[in-house]
Amino acid sequence: MPETVFSRPEALRDVTTHYCPGCTHGAIHRIVAEVIDELGVRERTVGVAPVGCSVLAYNYFETDFHEASHGRAPAVATGIKRARPDLVVFSYQGDGDLASIGMAEIVHCANRGEKVTVIFVNNAIYGMTGGQMAPTTMPGQVATTCPLGRDVDHAGHPIRVAEMLSTLRTPAFVARTSVHTPLLAVNTKAMIRRAFTHQVEGRCFSMVEVLSTCPTNWGVPPAEATTWLEKNMLPYYPLGVFKTPEGGSREPLPLGV
Amino acid sequence: MTKKLMKGSEAIGEAAIQAGCHLFFGYPITPQNEIPEYMSMRLPQVGGTFVQAESEVAASNMLYGAAGTGERVMTSSSSPGVSLMAEAVSYLAGAELPVVIVNIMRAGPGLGGILPSQNDYFQATKGMAHGDFRLLVLAPWSVQEAVDLVQDAFDLADYYRNPVLVLGDGLIGQMMEPVEFAEDRQPVKELPPKTWASTGNTGAKPRSVINSLFLDPEELEQHNYKLKRKFDRMERDEVRFETTGLNTDPDVLIVAYGTVARVCSTAIEELAEGGVNVGMVRPVTLFPFPYQAVREAAAKAKAVLVVELSTGQMIEDVQLALGGSTPIHFLNRTGGMLVSPDEVVEKIRAMEDGSSEEVVHA
Numbered sequence: 100m101p102e103t104v105f106s107r108p109e110a111l112r113d114v115t116t117h118y119c120p121g122c123t124h125g126a127i128h129r130i131v132a133e134v135i136d137e138l139g140v141r142e143r144t145v146g147v148a149p150v151g152c153s154v155l156a157y158n159y160f161e162t163d164f165h166e167a168s169h170g171r172a173p174a175v176a177t178g179i180k181r182a183r184p185d186l187v188v189f190s191y192q193g194d195g196d197l198a199s200i201g202m203a204e205i206v207h208c209a210n211r212g213e214k215v216t217v218i219f220v221n222n223a224i225y226g227m228t229g230g231q232m233a234p235t236t237m238p239g240q241v242a243t244t245c246p247l248g249r250d251v252d253h254a255g256h257p258i259r260v261a262e263m264l265s266t267l268r269t270p271a272f273v274a275r276t277s278v279h280t281p282l283l284a285v286n287t288k289a290m291i292r293r294a295f296t297h298q299v300e301g302r303c304f305s306m307v308e309v310l311s312t313c314p315t316n317w318g319v320p321p322a323e324a325t326t327w328l329e330k331n332m333l334p335y336y337p338l339g340v341f342k343t344p345e346g347g348s349r350e351p352l353p354l355g356v
Numbered sequence: 357m358t359k360k361l362m363k364g365s366e367a368i369g370e371a372a373i374q375a376g377c378h379l380f381f382g383y384p385i386t387p388q389n390e391i392p393e394y395m396s397m398r399l400p401q402v403g404g405t406f407v408q409a410e411s412e413v414a415a416s417n418m419l420y421g422a423a424g425t426g427e428r429v430m431t432s433s434s435s436p437g438v439s440l441m442a443e444a445v446s447y448l449a450g451a452e453l454p455v456v457i458v459n460i461m462r463a464g465p466g467l468g469g470i471l472p473s474q475n476d477y478f479q480a481t482k483g484m485a486h487g488d489f490r491l492l493v494l495a496p497w498s499v500q501e502a503v504d505l506v507q508d509a510f511d512l513a514d515y516y517r518n519p520v521l522v523l524g525d526g527l528i529g530q531m532m533e534p535v536e537f538a539e540d541r542q543p544v545k546e547l548p549p550k551t552w553a554s555t556g557n558t559g560a561k562p563r564s565v566i567n568s569l570f571l572d573p574e575e576l577e578q579h580n581y582k583l584k585r586k587f588d589r590m591e592r593d594e595v596r597f598e599t600t601g602l603n604t605d606p607d608v609l610i611v612a613y614g615t616v617a618r619v620c621s622t623a624i625e626e627l628a629e630g631g632v633n634v635g636m637v638r639p640v641t642l643f644p645f646p647y648q649a650v651r652e653a654a655a656k657a658k659a660v661l662v663v664e665l666s667t668g669q670m671i672e673d674v675q676l677a678l679g680g681s682t683p684i685h686f687l688n689r690t691g692g693m694l695v696s697p698d699e700v701v702e703k704i705r706a707m708e709d710g711s712s713e714e715v716v717h718a
Contacts, residue, residue, distance in 0.1 A: 143556040147421070157565045163554040165424050166567040168447050171417035174409070178421025179554075181405045182379055182429070186556055204417070207410035 108132035110141045112161045121314040121321020124152060124220065126278045128159055130288045131191070131218055134295050135162065144187040145179055147172040151193035152226040170201025173208030176215040187298060189216040194235040195225045198258050212269040212303030216294045219260060222311040223332060230316030234258045237331050257335060261308045265341035271297045272305035273342035276354060279312060279325040286354040302344060310336055359534040364499045364524070365390035367535050368432070368458055369398060371506040374537050377428040377456070378404030381418035383411055383437060386470045387526045388460035391432040412437040416444030423453040424566035426553030428510050432458035435476050436467065445519055446485035449583070450568025454513035456506065458522045460529040463692040471692025472526030474614060477669035480523050481643040488580050490587045492520045492594060493642040495613045499533035508544050512594065515545035516586055523642060525665065527615040596640035597649045600624060606635035608704055609657040611650055611674050613639045616663050616695055623700035634704055650677040659683045659707055659714070663700060666690055671715065683714040
């Protein structure tokens, strides 16, 4: 009798996604779905999709969903969770959605300690609208609205969301991970599992920032995108656990602990 | 049933709770702060939840999330705050979510002032935000009517799966009047179970996605026509208005809504004592607007007087109703100033002696 060692998680629908080759949204979707399955909460999970590349996330997860307006997913998640505290609620947002137009919503959702989980996918660019500068775009990085590269004298420095939110006293869990190597993908799953577990066990706000690739808008072949991320993003966006219920630190604890 | 003396804002809050609304998301803005304050005190007593949001933008999106689970939910604000909610209102209408929004109007534009106004009529009745949609708009003229309309608003929102706006002015929120709450109130509509609610997918029903995104234009067109049919049904079934003095075959017909109509009714009584018969149509629903009632009531009148606390917004619907058949005169104050009964009396006298000019548009 052959043993099934790998299959599609139940929380992931059997459909083809629209994501570009070399983009890690697909891997992150799968990790979130595996965690939902393993915690046994799929039937009482409601997701909130953003505006951005993952706008169609509601087509890919086998859970109930709300499609939010741009940046407002943490407010929508707040409404769902406050109305139905028995549900497991997560938002899935990109960096334009969460760190630009939705900055007020994410900060206050975290600070109120809403019992929701946020998956924040940071690829340092606006993807769906065609490669414009994001608040997370790296200094010197070329984007369609900074064709000569991000000038920090003009546009400021990239925002480090995990660090910023971990200065708040309320949140239960804030971490930053990446999925560009198999080991880091395994670590990411452990962090996302911790984030959901905090919610399931009734503790407050949890967020995992996941660094992601965008070969299409970075203008590099998929195979080189992981190198680009490692070289350009990792030094500025350190991976680790920034906040636990015990306290926070600007020097993150290592992943996989 | 006993009457209680209550401030309008607090009565609105209590009415919502008694209509089964146990969720309120709001942001402070004058002159309606007593509504969120009352809810923050009362909701925990009934097992409900009050959240003070970081902005009206967030509050209205919390409404979207909560309404998507099928629970009854309300917010309140005043004019500038309602502008900030406009984005979410468009999504609520697109995703067909039932919510109740109370706008206690203050004078604008911009930061304007904090005193009563009716200057959000266009915003309330003509769609409010981007896209092709309407809100059902209810305009009370007393604290008691505010209570009744807020409770009806929840039923109408659930029935049509559409946001319902209760449009009052600063007076409605601030004045105290005796009110009573019906003890065994029945819904004004037969309400089906909310099988569309997004509350987790056990497989017992199809997966629920609360959404207003339709990338396929043919699908979006069908969605827009579906919404339009709903707004048509509102226009057919939900028109509400009250009339005064039409049986005296008045020479002048007043059209006014909200507390301004109360000022007008005082003037009408005063004029009647002097032998001048004036009638009034008071729209209670602003969308749908009682076009037919205004047209029929004006048919025998020599002239129509529109009275509003704006520089002229509802008057456009009266013009639509009359199609040029009857001369229209206009009396207004704006900026937070009120119309007095004396001003209405004086205006009617001026209409009678020919010194009032009719409103003419090119």
